[in-house]
Amino acid sequence: MGLLRTILIILLFYFGFKILARLFAPLLLRFVAKKAEQKFGEQFGGFQNPNQQKQQQRHKEGETVIDKMPNKSNTSNDKVGEYIDYEEIE
Structure with missing residues (x-):
């Protein structure tokens, strides 16, 4: 007995668990997806400061904008040697 x-x-426990899993699985998956979306947004979208966001809104689509000019410290290295122009011989 x-x-x-x-x-x-x-x-009873097995079938009860299956029924409850079918009821609560969509809710659990939605919750996990929402949390993953928030973490993704924090990592990749949250690092811009408010000034950059305002500048992005002011520019039109297709417009070229230079945020930062490159440094003009192009100094040659004496240890490398000199550049010699050459022509191919056929």
Whole structure:
């Protein structure tokens, strides 16, 4: 009698878990997706300061904008050697 009762309890727990999983799985997946979206937004979208966001709104689509000019410290290295122009011989 004890073995039959144990098997029935296990089956009841198994089928109950399956039913509850079908009910709560979509809610759990939505919650996990929302949290992942928030973390993604924090990592890749949250690093711009408000000034950059305002500048992006002012520019039209297709307009070329230079935010930062490159440094003009192009010094040659004496250890490398000199550049020699050459022509290919056929």
